[in-house]
Amino acid sequence: MGITLVTGASSGIGRASALAMAERGDGVILTYNGNKDGAEEAVAAIRQAGGTAVALRLDVGDSSTFPSFVDEVRDTLESVWQTDRITSLVNNAGIGGGTKFADTTEERFDDLVNVLFRGVFFLTQRLLPVLADGSAIVNVASSSARSNPIDLAGGYSAYAACKGAVIVLTRHLAVELSDRRIRVNSVSPGPTHTSISGNAFDKMAHLVPELASKTLLGRLGDPRDIGAMVAVLLSEEGQWITGQDIEVSGGYRLGV
Ligand SMILES: NC(=O)c1ccc[n+]([C@@H]2O[C@H](COP(=O)([O-])OP(=O)(O)OC[C@H]3O[C@@H](n4cnc5c(N)ncnc54)[C@H](OP(=O)(O)O)[C@@H]3O)[C@@H](O)[C@H]2O)c1
Secondary structure, three states: OOEEEEOOOOOHHHHHHHHHHHHOOOEEEEEEOOOHHHHHHHHHHHHHOOOOEEEEEOOOOOHHHHHHHHHHHHHHHHHHHOOOOEEEEEEOOOOOOOOOHHHOOHHHHHHHHHHHHHHHHHHHHHHHHHEEEEEEEEEEOOHHHOOOOOOOOOOOHHHHHHHHHHHHHHHHHHHHOHHHOOEEEEEEEOOEOOOHHHHHHHHOHHHHHHHHHOEOOOOOEOHHHHHHHHHHHHOHHHOOOOOOEEEEOOOEOOOO
């Protein structure tokens, strides 16, 4: 049995990824920031299905908390699973775009960069001693890094640039961590029905048919669509894949 750590698993894609790894038999450490109830629901769902999970609080936008978070991870690994290593890491936690370029203040820019890029960079660095040799990392990027999305939340320049940075970081980490046989990949979800950007998909429901019509498979993504791919990349089926970004979007903005 392996142990998967998923950031931002109190809802959406993170929760679906945590559940998918638990279904494959992994123990799961999942994190939340503000939504403790959501994290507890995710833990309960995993336990109900016969798995083991623990929820820890983590703000990926505040790297000063990372050393104490890593200590908590070590304590949890020891007390719950009697081990000192995780075997999978999913850097998923994120916030939506929602700001046009001309309106992006330095403060908003810093918030996005801290959560979406800086956090991924330094959390992964801090977790290196806890990652087992031969383990796997999946970073959650976005299709917006490659194709301009239909504007659901009000502008994506800083958001999409951070996701592009995550894709580039993924490739470089794959090279630098290969001496420990650690595989590093990213997934780029297309529009996926979660609570991102203050429930934008529900608030802007009139845009959903347009999003679906721009998707070859004709619907919005479900978090489980993404969780399934994350699980493949983390598991034995993905053992020969590293340094790649896989778009998981049902063919968003591809020929339609
Ligand atoms: N949904 C889409 O269409 C879409 C498309 C492409 C990429 N993505 C990416 O997918 C990832 C997951 O998003 P989602 O769509 O599943 O949205 P979601 O349901 O809103 O989930 C976001 C998760 O990130 C956590 N989070 C937010 N800010 C955080 C912070 N500062 N520190 C730690 N955790 C934080 C949230 O925790 P709390 O709620 O507990 O605060 C929540 O668990 C994000 O990286 C997002 O950019 C989503």
